[in-house]
Amino acid sequence: MPANLTPEYMEAERRFKAATTSEEKLAALEEMMATIPRHKGTEKMQADIKRRLSKLRTEQARKPVSRAGIIHRVEKEGAGQVALVGPPNSGKSMLVRQLTHATPEVADYPFTTRVPLPGMMKFEDIQIQLVDLPPVHPDFPESWLYQIIRNADAALLVVDLSDPDLLEDLETTLLQLEKAKVQVGAGAARSDTGWLVKRSLLLGNKLDAGGALESLEVLKDLYGARFETLPVSAETGQGLEELRLSAFDLLEVIRVYTKAPGKKLELTAPYILKRGSRLLDLAAHVHHDFLTQLKYARVWGHGKFEGQMVNRDYLLADKDVVELHR
Ligand SMILES: Nc1nc2c(ncn2[C@@H]2O[C@H](COP(=O)(O)OP(=O)(O)O)[C@@H](O)[C@H]2O)c(=O)[nH]1
Numbered sequence: 001m002p003a004n005l006t007p008e009y010m011e012a013e014r015r016f017k018a019a020t021t022s023e024e025k026l027a028a029l030e031e032m033m034a035t036i037p038r039h040k041g042t043e044k045m046q047a048d049i050k051r052r053l054s055k056l057r058t059e060q061a062r063k064p065v066s067r068a069g070i071i072h073r074v075e076k077e078g079a080g081q082v083a084l085v086g087p088p089n090s091g092k093s094m095l096v097r098q099l100t101h102a103t104p105e106v107a108d109y110p111f112t113t114r115v116p117l118p119g120m121m122k123f124e125d126i127q128i129q130l131v132d133l134p135p136v137h138p139d140f141p142e143s144w145l146y147q148i149i150r151n152a153d154a155a156l157l158v159v160d161l162s163d164p165d166l167l168e169d170l171e172t173t174l175l176q177l178e179k180a181k182v183q184v185g186a187g188a189a190r191s192d193t194g195w196l197v198k199r200s201l202l203l204g205n206k207l208d209a210g211g212a213l214e215s216l217e218v219l220k221d222l223y224g225a226r227f228e229t230l231p232v233s234a235e236t237g238q239g240l241e242e243l244r245l246s247a248f249d250l251l252e253v254i255r256v257y258t259k260a261p262g263k264k265l266e267l268t269a270p271y272i273l274k275r276g277s278r279l280l281d282l283a284a285h286v287h288h289d290f291l292t293q294l295k296y297a298r299v300w301g302h303g304k305f306e307g308q309m310v311n312r313d314y315l316l317a318d319k320d321v322v323e324l325h326r
């Protein structure tokens, strides 16, 4: 089976080969792991990356920690990792406080947040990982910040609708991302090396505050074509339920439940798969034996399928219930 490697993966591999420090190697390997297509044809490569990663991590763990040049990273958990990206004081930490059990410090002065802090956000029956981050701003030039953003599955661009400098702040954030070769929003994909496209959503926070509605209109006028824009208030909770759903959409994953033949339908924790996955992809997740032994499956879901037989190429949909037969 051909490996079908993506340009993102090739770039990460190029960076790995060019890396001179173990930090750079680790960062590149993590990106390789995040971008390698997951199928039978790349299993050996995946195993190889995993082995190198764990070796490097072990080496790192043995090293004494030096204050200067400390690197932060956030291990992925749940259905996907979403980074909160934006200027200082836009309310990133408060959003993470409201949406997860994490308790980052919230304050009305900039640069309160100095380290990443993950928290798990519930959406229906799954958990999505949010990562609170220091501001994306020239005064916080740490490269690990951009590495975390690059490595995340998606980004929420958080701006303060009550801030008169809103547009300037957003431009500063976008410029910083551009310098880090992170492309956000709609537009022709950059083809020069190193660029990474990050699915993202523009969050207009502080909807409760004075002037917010006017700013929202301006924001939509200027950036509506580039970004889907969602107004929220971390303070009052307005828009936060929509935000959970939007974050899920942003991840472009589906939930698939399995059921054993002859057993009653009992919804357990779903498998999380990329949108566009087929029955065979699910089978590979459940057990590698299914890859060769799978004969057919029955599917219940989206009002159309009531235990209908489907073959290996069946395109899975969110909330499908699948019974695998071999
Ligand atoms: N009115 C209002 N204030 C908010 C909202 N979200 C955050 N804040 C305030 O904005 C300031 C900065 O919040 P913080 O979460 O620390 O911003 P960060 O720097 O982006 O993490 C704090 O004083 C918060 O209380 C909101 O939705 N409405």
Ligand SMILES: [Mg+2]
Pocket (backbone or CB within 6 Å): 092, 093, 094, 104, 105, 106, 112, 113, 132, 133, 134
């Ligand atoms: Mg903060």
